[in-house]
Amino acid sequence: MSRLDSFIRRVTAQRDVLDHISAEVAGMDGPVIELGLGNGRTFDHLRERLPGRRIIAFDRALAAHGTSTPDPEDLVIGEIRETAPAMAGIDAALVHADIGTGYADKDAATLTWLPELTARLLRSGGIAVSGLPLEHSELAPQPLPASVSQDRYFLYRRK
Amino acid sequence: MSRLDSFIRRVTAQRDVLDHISAEVAGMDGPVIELGLGNGRTFDHLRERLPGRRIIAFDRALAAHGTSTPDPEDLVIGEIRETAPAMAGIDAALVHADIGTGYADKDAATLTWLPELTARLLRSGGIAVSGLPLEHSELAPQPLPASVSQDRYFLYRRK
Ligand SMILES: C[S@@+](CC[C@H](N)C(=O)[O-])C[C@H]1O[C@@H](n2cnc3c(N)ncnc32)[C@H](O)[C@@H]1O
Ligand code: NI
Ligand code: NI
Structure with a gap:
């Protein structure tokens, strides 16, 4: 399979997982965190x-299209590992993380801190959606929608 | 429709159009140009x-994944408008251009030079696949595969 084919599947899986959980998140208090x-x-x-939900977005540099740039108070620029821990305890309803790189060594380094960070950002019962698998005792894997193959995108609920 | 939904449709259309024409390109001499x-x-x-076809790729900066970086002799770094005209007459079998930005003014500026450049890179009978519409007397619009809606991706044959 070409990298274009697997990219299409990954982005489609991301969209399908987010659509699968969005009604439940809509009924839950707490901000959304976009890593x-x-x-x-x-x-x-x-x-x-x-609609209307606070979405706080993180990136090391602003590269968003002008129509998709958050308000300054909802945009945190810098290394996520350094900036996001300040928001631990914010009781997010949803954390979405799309920070895989396609390099196994870089992704392994990310996974030394991302699961714990995600758990600390979420409220109890809150949802994590991620392109990388998050192994953490407080994050319980959830069934994926039928359109998404296992290991293409990942879904958890904070205990 | 969200920008994520329309991106998925655009990238899927790109893949479907390229798959639609690849057997024909395989039977035609000439390099492939990736703009x-x-x-x-x-x-x-x-x-x-x-497989085995020479593919010459252009970009203003190298941002490719390590596994998808062309050999140095097939990679041209710089503004396409300045670098690619040197290859006019190369008789390409296929020119693929995915250089839309999502900003109407920038795309309009690109379209002042991209159609003519594309026509000059292609052999007679060669194929152009583009994310932006190419209006040029020597580029005849071709029917899209059934999965692709009109105006999502564009397909031409050089007269
Ligand atoms: C795959 S892209 C996200 C694409 C996004 N879902 C969209 O719709 O455009 C990943 C982004 O995460 C950022 N990123 C990755 N790891 C990061 C880190 N450790 N700290 C800050 N930003 C990071 C990159 O700069 C990049 O812009
Ligand atoms: Ni913990
Ligand atoms: Ni001409």
């Missing part, structure tokens, strides 16, 4: 699915 | 569909 704003396409999708 | 290498996912797809 890895990038071009802002997923930010735009979340904004559409969760 | 806008980016992450290199489409480069990887073209390489898989057209």
Whole structure:
């Protein structure tokens, strides 16, 4: 399979998982945390699915399209590992993390801190959606929607 | 429709159009020109569909994944408008251009030079696949595969 084919599957899986959980998140208090704003396409999708919800986005550099740039108070620029721990305890309803790189060594380094960070950002019962698998005792894996193959995108609930 | 939804449709359309024409390109002499290498996912797809074919990729900066970086002799770094005209007359079998930005004014500026450049890179009978519409007297619009809606991706044949 080409990298284009697997990218299409990954981005489609991301969208399908977010659509799968958005009604439940809509009924839960707490902000949404977007780790890895990038071009802002997923930010735009979340904004559409969760109208009015506060979405706080993180990236090491602003590279979003002008129409998908958060307000300054909802945008945190810097290394997520350094900036996001300040928001531990914010009781987020949803944390979405799309910060895989396609390099196994870089992703392994990310996974030394991302699961714990995610658990600390979420409220009890809150949801984590991630492109990288999050192994953490407080994050319980959840069934994926039928359209998404195992290991393409990951879904958890904070205990 | 969110920007994520329309991105998924656009990238899927790109893949479907390239798959639609790849058998014909495989039977035609001439290099493939990739205008806008980016992450290199489409480069990887073209390489898989057209094994052994020379693919020359252009970008203003190298941002490709390590596994999808062309050999140095097939990579041209710089503004495409300035670098690619040197290859006019190369008789390419396929020119693929994925250099839209999502900003109407920037895309309009690109369209002042991209159609003519594309026509000059292609052989007679060669194929152009583009994310932006190419209006040029020598580029005849071709029917899209059934999965692709009109105006999501564009397909032409050089007269
Ligand atoms: C794959 S992109 C996200 C794409 C996004 N979902 C969209 O819709 O455009 C990943 C982004 O995360 C950022 N990123 C990755 N790891 C990071 C880190 N450790 N700290 C800060 N930003 C990071 C990158 O700069 C990049 O913009
Ligand atoms: Ni913990
Ligand atoms: Ni001409």
